[in-house]
Amino acid sequence: MAKIGLEYVDSFANARANAGVTGADDLDCPYYIGEWFIGYLEDAGHEIAVTKRNSTAGERHLHEADLGGKDATAADAVDLYLISTHGNYDEKACQLLYDTEKAKFIGTSKDWRLGNGCNLEWLMIFGCHTVDKDHLLDH
Numbered sequence: 001m002a003k004i005g006l007e008y009v010d011s012f013a014n015a016r017a018n019a020g021v022t023g024a025d026d027l028d029c030p031y032y033i034g035e036w037f038i039g040y041l042e043d044a045g046h047e048i049a050v051t052k053r054n055s056t057a058g059e060r061h062l063h064e065a066d067l068g069g070k071d072a073t074a075a076d077a078v079d080l081y082l083i084s085t086h087g088n089y090d091e092k093a094c095q096l097l098y099d100t101e102k103a104k105f106i107g108t109s110k111d112w113r114l115g116n117g118c119n120l121e122w123l124m125i126f127g128c129h130t131v132d133k134d135h136l137l138d139h
Contacts, residue, residue, distance in 0.1 A: 003119075004041050005050035005078035007057045008034040009085040012099050014055075019105040024097055030084035033126055037082055049078050055100045057085070059107025064115035068103065076114045080122040087127025094130040 008030035015021040038048050052061065052074065063069025064076070075081045086097035094109035114120055125131075 001046045002079040003047045003049040003077070004038060005075060005081040006034045006038050006048070007052040007061060007074070007081070007083045009054055009057050009097065009099050011054050012086070012097065014099045015097055015105045018101065021097065021105065024086050027086070033084050034082065050074055058098055058100055058102035059096065060103040062107065062112040062114065064113050067113055071115050072117060075123065076117045076120050078120065080124065081120055082124045082126065084126040087125060087130035089129045089132045092135065094125065096125070096127055096130070
């Protein structure tokens with residue numbers, strides 16, 4: 001069976017107040033998508049190894065420890081990692097919005113580096129405009 005990780009943000013008050021982020025309305029769907037997703041997988045016998053919600057979620061979970069990240073206990077500690085938050089695609093990179101500034105409010109795929117564990121097999125992102133389908137090779 002697979003080890004599953006979940007990270008979602010549905011409330012963005014800190015990002016709006018402290019990072020000058022506009023247009024980041026709070027969302028209803030990340031809670032339902034995330035909680036139902038892991039619920040179904042857990043019922044099927046998969047291990048839910050990581051769950052990070054709102055203020056415990058952070059972009060450093062996609063960075064190896066040598067780069068100040070925490071991937072060894074987050075994304076690189078599981079087989080499948082689902083992130084659900086506001087997304088954007090800009091400058092040939094996926095951008096994800098977080099509500100805490102553990103490293104940055106906006107995580108950019110250009111900066112993501114997973115550690116040496118190489119355990120992560122599937123990174124799933126549920127966020128608007130995170131991949132430009134006309135420029136798939138950017139990823």
